[in-house]
Amino acid sequence: AQSVTQLGSHVSVSEGALVLLRCNYSSSVPPYLFWYVQYPNQGLQLLLKYTSAATLVKGINGFEAEFKKSETSFHLTKPSAHMSDAAEYFCAVTTHTGGFKTIFGAGTRLFVKA
Amino acid sequence: GAGVSQTPSNKVTEKGKYVELRCDPISGHTALYWYRQSLGQGPEFLIYFQGTGAADDSGLPNDRFFAVRPEGSVSTLKIQRTERGDSAVYLCASSLNPSGGRGDTQYFGPGTRLTVL
Numbered sequence: 001a002q003s004v005t006q007l008g009s010h011v012s013v014s015e016g017a018l019v020l021l022r023c024n025y026s027s028s029v030p031p032y033l034f035w036y037v038q039y040p041n042q043g044l045q046l047l048l049k050y051t052s053a054a055t056l057v058k059g060i061n062g063f064e065a066e067f068k069k070s071e072t073s074f075h076l077t078k079p080s081a082h083m084s085d086a087a088e089y090f091c092a093v094t095t096h097t098g099g100f101k102t103i104f105g106a107g108t109r110l111f112v113k114a
Numbered sequence: 115g116a117g118v119s120q121t122p123s124n125k126v127t128e129k130g131k132y133v134e135l136r137c138d139p140i141s142g143h144t145a146l147y148w149y150r151q152s153l154g155q156g157p158e159f160l161i162y163f164q165g166t167g168a169a170d171d172s173g174l175p176n177d178r179f180f181a182v183r184p185e186g187s188v189s190t191l192k193i194q195r196t197e198r199g200d201s202a203v204y205l206c207a208s209s210l211n212p213s214g215g216r217g218d219t220q221y222f223g224p225g226t227r228l229t230v231l
Contacts, residue, residue, distance in 0.1 A: 104156030
């Protein structure tokens with residue numbers, strides 16, 4: 001069975017600083033990996049996804065993530081944080097087999113300080 | 115175009131009552147998912163529809179929960195004999211891929227906040 005662990009329920013950065021949100025997954029088969037963002041009072045929105053093509057995935061709003069099989073990680077980064085990046089971020093995994101479940105992590109809330 | 119819509123946005127009910135939550139997916143999306151999100155947690159998968167049929171209902175917590183999608187578009191999540199532990203935000207998502215590809219992008223609605231008193 002697959003699972004997702006997001007390290008840090010809260011992350012605080014200064015505006016203009018690097019954003020790093022950590023995600024580790026567990027899966028016995030090749031995974032599909034996703035990052036979603038949830039702004040206050042809005043639905044989840046896909047930031048980016050890894051589907052077994054390039055290991056470095058670029059998404060919307062300047063975010064990117066790198067799939068590292070050896071580390072079972074899919075950390076999300078952005079070189080320079082904006083105030084508008086403050087939101088909840090969720091890492092998620094599905095697999096090529098074993099049903100259609102998408103497993104989400106518990107989420108990381110990003111705070112951006114002026 | 116219009117996104118995924120869910121009604122009602124908020125539902126307050128009493129323990130033991132029956133509730134229905136509705137999801138209108140993006141037009142043309144054949145795959146539809148229901149999730150439950152409790153406070154401070156990520157979405158928890160409940161059920162997946164491909165067309166009219168439930169292709170994976172392994173996430174439904176018990177037989178009080180049931181979902182239908184009779185015409186392959188709108189879906190209704192039904193909860194019988196509600197319990198206080200059912201209080202959560204219920205999310206619906208849809209995706210385009212007719213084969214239900216697991217890498218397919220899911221588009222989420224704003225959710226229905228269910229409160230069971």
